[in-house]
Amino acid sequence: MDLTLAAEELQFRDTLRGWLQANVPPPWTQPSKDAESKQAHLEYLRAWQRTLFDGGWAGVSWPREHGGRGVTIIEQSIFQEELALVQAPERLGVIGEGLVGPTIIAVGTEAQKQQFLKPLLMGDHIWCQGFSEPNAGSDLAALGTKAVLDGDHYVVNGQKIWTSFGHVANWCLLVVRTDPAAPKHKGLTCLLVDMKSPGVEFRPLKMLTGDAEFNELFFTDVRVPVSNVLGEVNQGWGVALTALGNERANLGTGLYMMFKRDFDRLLERVQTMRRSGRPITEDSIVRQKLAQAHLDLEVFRLNSLRTLSGMSNSHAPGPEGSILKLYWSEMNQRNAQLALEILGLPGQSWDFDDGRWAFNYLRSRGNTIEAGTSEIQRNIIAQRVLGLPRSY
Amino acid sequence: MEFDLSKPQKLLRETAHATLAQTCPLSRVREMMASETTHDKSLWQTIADQGWIGLHLDENVGGLGLGLVELTVIAEEMGRACLPGPYLATTWAATLLAQLANSQSIALLQSITLGEHTATVALLDQDSDWDIEQVQLQLRSTQSGWQLTGRKTLVLDAEASDTILCVVRQGSELAIVLVSARGSGLSLKKTRSLDATRTLYDVEFDGVSIAEHDIVAVGSQAREALEHSMRVATLAACAEMLGAMQWIRETTLDYAKTRKQFDRTIGSYQAVQHQCADMLLMTESARAATYYAAWALSASAPDADKAVAIAKAYCSDVGREVAHRGVQVHGGIGFTWEHDIHLFFKRIKVCEFLFGDATWQREQIAKLILA
Numbered sequence: 001m002d003l004t005l006a007a008e009e010l011q012f013r014d015t016l017r018g019w020l021q022a023n024v025p026p027p028w029t030q031p032s033k034d035a036e037s038k039q040a041h042l043e044y045l046r047a048w049q050r051t052l053f054d055g056g057w058a059g060v061s062w063p064r065e066h067g068g069r070g071v072t073i074i075e076q077s078i079f080q081e082e083l084a085l086v087q088a089p090e091r092l093g094v095i096g097e098g099l100v101g102p103t104i105i106a107v108g109t110e111a112q113k114q115q116f117l118k119p120l121l122m123g124d125h126i127w128c129q130g131f132s133e134p135n136a137g138s139d140l141a142a143l144g145t146k147a148v149l150d151g152d153h154y155v156v157n158g159q160k161i162w163t164s165f166g167h168v169a170n171w172c173l174l175v176v177r178t179d180p181a182a183p184k185h186k187g188l189t190c191l192l193v194d195m196k197s198p199g200v201e202f203r204p205l206k207m208l209t210g211d212a213e214f215n216e217l218f219f220t221d222v223r224v225p226v227s228n229v230l231g232e233v234n235q236g237w238g239v240a241l242t243a244l245g246n247e248r249a250n251l252g253t254g255l256y257m258m259f260k261r262d263f264d265r266l267l268e269r270v271q272t273m274r275r276s277g278r279p280i281t282e283d284s285i286v287r288q289k290l291a292q293a294h295l296d297l298e299v300f301r302l303n304s305l306r307t308l309s310g311m312s313n314s315h316a317p318g319p320e321g322s323i324l325k326l327y328w329s330e331m332n333q334r335n336a337q338l339a340l341e342i343l344g345l346p347g348q349s350w351d352f353d354d355g356r357w358a359f360n361y362l363r364s365r366g367n368t369i370e371a372g373t374s375e376i377q378r379n380i381i382a383q384r385v386l387g388l389p390r391s392y
Numbered sequence: 393m394e395f396d397l398s399k400p401q402k403l404l405r406e407t408a409h410a411t412l413a414q415t416c417p418l419s420r421v422r423e424m425m426a427s428e429t430t431h432d433k434s435l436w437q438t439i440a441d442q443g444w445i446g447l448h449l450d451e452n453v454g455g456l457g458l459g460l461v462e463l464t465v466i467a468e469e470m471g472r473a474c475l476p477g478p479y480l481a482t483t484w485a486a487t488l489l490a491q492l493a494n495s496q497s498i499a500l501l502q503s504i505t506l507g508e509h510t511a512t513v514a515l516l517d518q519d520s521d522w523d524i525e526q527v528q529l530q531l532r533s534t535q536s537g538w539q540l541t542g543r544k545t546l547v548l549d550a551e552a553s554d555t556i557l558c559v560v561r562q563g564s565e566l567a568i569v570l571v572s573a574r575g576s577g578l579s580l581k582k583t584r585s586l587d588a589t590r591t592l593y594d595v596e597f598d599g600v601s602i603a604e605h606d607i608v609a610v611g612s613q614a615r616e617a618l619e620h621s622m623r624v625a626t627l628a629a630c631a632e633m634l635g636a637m638q639w640i641r642e643t644t645l646d647y648a649k650t651r652k653q654f655d656r657t658i659g660s661y662q663a664v665q666h667q668c669a670d671m672l673l674m675t676e677s678a679r680a681a682t683y684y685a686a687w688a689l690s691a692s693a694p695d696a697d698k699a700v701a702i703a704k705a706y707c708s709d710v711g712r713e714v715a716h717r718g719v720q721v722h723g724g725i726g727f728t729w730e731h732d733i734h735l736f737f738k739r740i741k742v743c744e745f746l747f748g749d750a751t752w753q754r755e756q757i758a759k760l761i762l763a
Binding site: 001002004009287292295299306310312377378381 | 397401657660662666670687753761762
C-alpha cells in the first residue's frame with residue numbers, strides 16, 4: 001500500500017495545472033433560459049472542447065494513434081480531479097469521448113475512425129446515446145426500435161428515451177433490432193446516426209426536478225447508410241456492452257470532486273446559520289449529520305481510489321464498478337437528504353441558495369435508476385462477483 | 393499509487409490465516425471462551441514466536457520493525473479467527489510503552505514481544521467516556537510514597553495481564569503508572585461481557601503503592617503517548633471487525649449457495665442475493681476505510697486522525713449491519729448457540745463500543761471538519 005503519486009504522475013498533474021491556469025474560461029453565469037442564450041452557452045461549451053483539443057487534452061485516455069494522449073488510468077483520474085478543482089466548464093463531449101469514441105476505436109472500421117474520431121475530439125461532433133426505450137430500461141436487450149435493410153441503407157423506426165445531450169447532439173450511437181426472429185440479444189445492431197437525417201425528432205423530457213436534462217428521440221423512416229453500422233450486424237449487444245462498460249467506469253471518476261464541492265458548500269453555509277439563538281454548528285445533532293455526510297463521502301473517495309488502483313493493475317473495468325456505482329448513488333441520496341435535514345424548512349426552497357439543495361435532493365433520486373438501477377447492480381454483484389445463480 | 397497489499401503483506405496474511413486456522417479453530421475458540429480468562433498460554437507463545445506481538449514496533453524494543461498496515465493485516469486475521477485472549481489489550485499496551493521509550497518501558501516491552509509477559513491499559517473511570525481528559529483517578533502522595541485508591545472500569549483482559557498501565561492524575565497532570573496485576577491492594581471483578589471470547593474487568597485499587605520509577609509518563613508526554621496508542625488500538629479494533637465481517641460474509645455466501653428451500657438454493661432468490669451483495673459492499677468499503685487509516689497513520693498523512701475516526705465510525709455501523717444480515721440469511725440455524733456466527737456477531741458488537749462507537753467518533757470528525 002502506498003497512496004502517494006509517482007513522480008511522473010505528479011509531473012502530469014503539474015503540467016496540467018499550469019495549462020488549466022492559463023486556459024480555463026471564466027464560469028458561465030448567465031441563466032440559459034431563451035433559445036438565444038442557450039445557443040450562446042452551447043458555443044461556450046463547444047469552444048472549451050476546442051481549447052482542450054488544441055492544448056492536447058481532448059481524449060486524454062485514448063491511444064496516441066487515434067489522437068489521444070495515451071495517459072494511464074491514474075492520470076485520467078488526476079485529469080478529472082484537476083478539471084473539477086478549477087471548476088472547469090462541463091464537458092459537452094462526455095458521451096462521445098467516454099463511450100462512443102472508445103467503442104469506435106475498439107470495433108469501428110478504418111473509414112469510421114477517419115470520419116468520426118477527430119471531429120469528436122474537436123467538439124464538432126457532439127454525440128448522444130440511443131439505448132433506453134420506454135419499454136426497454138433495465139431489460140435493454142428487449143428494445144424494439146427496428147432497422148430494415150433497403151438497398152445500401154437501413155430504414156429506422158422507433159423511439160428512444162433518457163437521451164442526454166439529445167437536443168445538442170449531431171450524432172447518435174443507436175441500438176436497433178435488425179433480426180426480430182432471433183433471440184433478443186442476438187438480433188441487435190449498433191448504428192452511427194446523423195441527427196440531421198430526415199425523420200429524426202426530439203422532445204425534451206422534463207424530469208421531476210423541473211429541468212429537461214434528457215430527451216425523447218423519435219425515428220420515422222430514418223435512412224442510415226450501411227457503412228454506418230458499428231461492429232457486425234446482429235452483434236450489437238456486445239458492442240453496446242463495450243460502450244456501457246466504458247460508461248460505468250467513467251461515471252465513477254470525477255464524481256467525487258462534484259460531491260465534495262457540494263459538501264464544502266454545505267459546510268460553509270452552516271457556519272453562517274443560527275437556530276434557537278446559537279450557531280447551528282453547536283447543535284450536536286447537526287454535528288452528527290455533518291460528520292456522517294463527510295465520512296460517507298470519504299469512504300466513497302477511498303472506494304474509488306481502490307477501484308482505480310485495481311483497474312490500473314488489471315487494465316479493465318470489472319464488475320467491481322457495480323459496487324462503486326451502488327455506493328455513490330445511494331450515498332448521494334443519503335447526503336442530499338442530510339443536507340435538507342440540516343438546513344431545515346428554509347433549505348428546501350427554490351429561493352434558498354438558488355435552489356441548490358432542493359435540486360440536489362430531487363436529482364439524487366435519479367442516481368439509483370440511471371446507468372443501471374441499484375437492483376440491477378445488486379444482481380450483477382451477486383452473479384458476477386459472488387457467483388450466485390442468475391435470477392431473472 | 394497502489395491501494396493493495398504488497399507481496400510480503402499478502403504473504404503475511406496467508407501465513408497468519410493458515411497458522412490461526414491450524415492452532416485456533418473455532419472448536420478451540422469455544423474451549424477458550426469457557427475458561428476464566430480466555431487466555432491460552434501455549435497459543436500465545438505460538439503468536440509471539442511468529443513475531444506478531446508488537447510487530448509494528450522497532451526492532452530495538454523487540455518488534456519486527458514492520459508498519460501499521462502489517463499490524464492491520466494480522467489484527468484482521470485474528471478477527472477472522474475470532475481469536476480469544478489479550479491480543480488487542482497487549483497491542484494497545486505495547487504501543488503505549490513504545491511511545492515512552494524509557495529503560496523501564498523498554499525492558500517490559502522486550503518481554504512482552506517475546507510472549508513472556510502480557511499487559512493491558514486501564515483508562516476508563518466510572519462514568520467517563522473515551523476522552524482521556526475525563527480521567528480523574530488521583531495518584532495520592534502519602535508519607536510512605538505514592539498510592540492509588542479508586543476504580544477503573546471495563547479494563548480489557550486484566551486477569552490475563554501481568555501488568556496494568558493505569559491512566560491517572562498526578563495533581564492536575566495526566567500520568568501513566570505501571571501496576572502489577574497481581575500485587576496487593578488490587579482486586580479484579582469480571583464483567584460478563586456480551587463477547588465471551590474477550591474479558592472485561594473492573595479494577596479496584598485499595599491503597600496500592602506505586603514506586604516513583606513506575607510513574608512512566610506525566611503531562612504532555614503521557615497524553616501524546618496515550619493518544620497515539622489509542623489511534624493504533626482503534627485501528628486494530630477496526631481490523632478485527634473487518635476480519636469478523638469477512639468471516640460472516642463468506643460463511644453466509646457459502647450457506648446461501650448450499651441451503652435449499654422450495655427445491656432451490658436460497659442464493660438463487662434475489663431477496664437473498666441482494667443481502668449478500670450489500671454485505672460485500674459494506675465489508676469492502678470497511679476494508680478501504682481501515683487500510684487507508686493504517687496507511688495514513690503510518691505515513692503521518694495530515695488527515696490521519698480523521699481517517700482513524702472515519703474507519704471506526706464506519707466499521708462500527710456496517711460491522712453491526714453485516715452481522716445482522718448474516719444471521720438473517722442463515723435463518724433459524726443462525727440464531728442457535730451451536731452455529732459459530734454468534735461468536736463473530738458478538739465480537740463485532742463489543743468492538744463497536746470499544747474506543748468510541750460511531751456516534752462518539754462522528755463527534756471527533758465534526759471537531760476536525762468544523763475547526
